[in-house]
Amino acid sequence: MKVLIGVDPHKASVAVAVVDEATGELLERGGFPQNRAGLRSLERWARRFPERRWAVENAGGLGRYLAGRLSAAGESVVDVPPKLSARVRVLSSFAGNARKNDGLDALATALAASRNERLAAVDPEAASEVLRLLSERREDLVAERTRALNRLHGLLRDLVPGGVAGTLSAHRAARILRGIRSRGGASARLRRRLASEVLRDIRTLDRKIAGLNERIEAEVEASGTTLTEIFGVGPILAAKIIGTVGNVARFRTKAHFASYSGTAPVEASSGEVVWA
Structure with missing residues (x-):
């Protein structure tokens, strides 16, 4: 079974959620301290899922150390922008009326990565x-x-x-x-x-x-x-x-890149007057 492990990193801890890549079903959740011992425990825990990928929210910020460590160990890791995971959490039915919490954030991160093939792969040596x-x-x-x-x-x-x-x-x-x-x-x-x-x-x-x-x-x-x-x-x-x-190369077309960089024209019209 191929799984995707979503990670919501914080200064003192990391929350993780494992989903089935094919169905998006939540398989397991967990939490680990954000220190050397805790990250070693996380890596041992993840070995139970041989066919795994990692999705780290904000791998350029608080998740940078963990993302770089996993990538250096040969793991497949992608960076999930916080805005993307937040959008998934708000629009998905799994959140319901629940308050925002680390477990839901980790699950949203995993689901965001499962639905987006253009996320940046983490490679500290690139x-x-x-x-x-x-x-x-x-x-x-x-x-x-x-x-x-x-x-x-x-x-x-x-x-x-x-x-x-x-x-x-x-x-x-x-x-x-x-x-x-x-x-x-x-x-x-x-x-x-x-x-x-x-x-x-x-x-x-x-x-x-x-x-x-x-x-x-x-x-x-x-x-x-x-x-x-x-x-x-x-x-x-x-x-x-x-x-x-x-x-x-992760952007299939120039339109995808324009959307990513915020340079895609957005129509703003009123009556017969149209701006772009």
């Missing part, structure tokens, strides 16, 4: 996963650099008459700091010293971002994607798209 990690790291560094520049703007506002207008870069900030003479009391000297420290932080971040840009460009080129042939799409944006979408 090229798209590498690009996702690199893109997220770059976004973190860029956000940190922006915060540092804002702090530097604030310090220079009190050191330079009228502050600094326009875009501030490490090179420009260094030139401005060199032109500031040591006047004023202890607070002015401290501001200048703090500005120099923040400037060093920005230069460090600039080097890290430049290094990531080179690595992302190399990974995108190695992936063989044709996204960069589209006008306006460079390696950074291409890495973001690949890392988010994963294997685009």
Whole structure:
């Protein structure tokens, strides 16, 4: 019997529900602690179902560790978006008037996966996963650099008459700091010293971002994607798209992909006026 094991992960626990893939019948439910011992128990428990697949809700969030662990062990795992499992739970008759609970969520996750063949398979070693990690790291560094520049703007506002207008870069900030003479009391000297420290932080971040840009460009080129042939799409944006979408072959048509990405035109009409 082929079964599908739906998983509703939480910080401290995971709820599971096993359904018959052919009929959708609920076979068994369970719950396990979200720790190493608990996950080992879950894996032993699942061996009773030799022909099994896993459906993990939000495998990119709280379910990432478990999904990656199962995939690395050779298990077949798909990622079920929370909105999809929630829709199944609300519209399915099994929920009845019952309140939302982990057991129902796990069952909804399994049923959602059984009815959808285009869910993303979890593969922690896929090229798209590498690009996702690199893109997220770059976004973190860029956000940190922006915060540092804002702090530097604030310090220079009190050191330079009228502050600094326009875009501030490490090179420009260094030139401005060199032109500031040591006047004023202890607070002015401290501001200048703090500005120099923040400037060093920005230069460090600039080097890290430049290094990531080179690595992302190399990974995108190695992936063989044709996204960069589209006008306006460079390696950074291409890495973001690949890392988010994963294997685009899971979408049968461009219409399916448009629906997934939220770019499908939606009609909004009133009387004889129609927008799309």
